[in-house]
Amino acid sequence: MNQFIEANRHAWDIRLEAHKNSDFYDVEGWKNGKTSLTDIELHELGDVSGKKLLHLQCHFGQDTLSWARLGAKVTGCDFSTESIAYARQLAHEAGLKARFVCCNVYDLPQHLKGKYDIVFTSFGVIGWLPDLEPWAAVIAHFLKKGGVFYLAEFHPVVWMLDDKMEFIKYAYHNDGVIESEMTGTYADRYADLKYKEYGWNHSLGEVLNALLRHGLQLEFFNEYPYSPFDCFDKTVRGADGNYRIQGLEGKIPMVYSLRAVKR
Template sequence: MEDLENYFESNRQLWNLRTPLHRKSAFYRVPAFMEGATSLNRIELEELGDVRGKSLLHLQCHFGLDTLSWARLGAKATGIDLSDAAVEEARRLNRQLGLDALFVQSNIYNLQENLHGQFEVVFTSYGTIGWLPDLEKWAGTIAHFLQPGGTFYMVDFHPVAWMFDDEFEKIIYPYHNTFEPIVTESDHSYTDGSGHAPHKEYGWNHGLSEIISSLTATGLRLEFLHEFPYSPYNCFQHMVQGDDGNWRIEHLRDKIPLLYSIKATKPLP
């Protein structure tokens, strides 16, 4: 347990370093967002659907652009994140935009100590569960905060993509969760190469069976699992953009999945 706390603390510090870089980066397009552009992608907009008037909990929200985008679409949105710097920035943007989103700084495993109530929608996306070692606890948090009849939706990078080295030439990481952290040291962000002090990060890969089984073990009912050979983001090496606007690994184009999405519901009593 002490090791986990050290891993989480190191990751919190990493995201504190990244937050101001991301706020200024072209990747996150904050000036356009402030002028009304959404940060959400077609996949989640179409698959999750209308959120008007619904309470929505966004897990691992970073500095809040997606949370605020859902709020603009009429959701009563709450975002949580491990990074205090990210939550502070999210609150600042919320005030500047005159929105009513709520932001809470918390480790997802301790969220029940820091947030109360239930939500009609629980949402998480793009680069989230790889920072968590134990998906049973993660799924338990989702089930706890999701009201009966509510919807859980996630879209994230596919575990197959996380098996490769940075050049997408060799498989060097396990597909399944070994519960031992994958330790790397980074001195830049994935956004535009902006640098920060070298810092260790700790992650875990999770296969689809582990993800789905952790959710269904809580009683959630799986509605669908979808896989996609593209990403809406240019965030890996050797990506090329297609006519559809999405990005693929050039030499592995349409050969490996880059994204998956899951929708599940909590049955009524």
């Protein structure tokens, strides 16, 4: 692992405690049966019952286990040892069958065998990856022929804005690593945390071309002018329960999703 990936792994490890106690992740609600999945992926991925589903960058497995509740045979991967330990604990407490693998997503073929009907990943994932070519190779590696890749992600336009959502600070295209000095975390802004993290902005062209180059055929690509999650500054909640940036309501895309099939 290079120094950026290692620093990010540490950042995700120390966030876990705040995340599992946050209203944002509402683990109590989840334990009582609430799904952590949003309407976007629930409607767009459809019936997962009986399907082998691999969840890349699964954090502490809440979404992975939400798919298990819907009948999928799930495996989750994340490089945060704290997150994976808690994912295993949650699966045990909820009485759900799931497998969790702890490794860098790029290294997953060295840690996991088998082919999957679905490879799933969502919301706040690709920005931690410096290069999408090996990411797409991992997706293609694990999909059966005819298997489905599904991604729901924050839109690169949102990542162009500064932290206060006031002006364009970052390039749309991948302009190299972005270092951020962080306090707190998106799930709990006031958590007593201080760390550095490293991210990369990936344009839509970069994402789509990486997938196409690895034999994935696009079925659909959607853009949404809102976020189902309240994880940015200056948000306003709409009557639909979704979040938009104050002053930019309806003007910018905030989320995109895509489904592709392995040829």
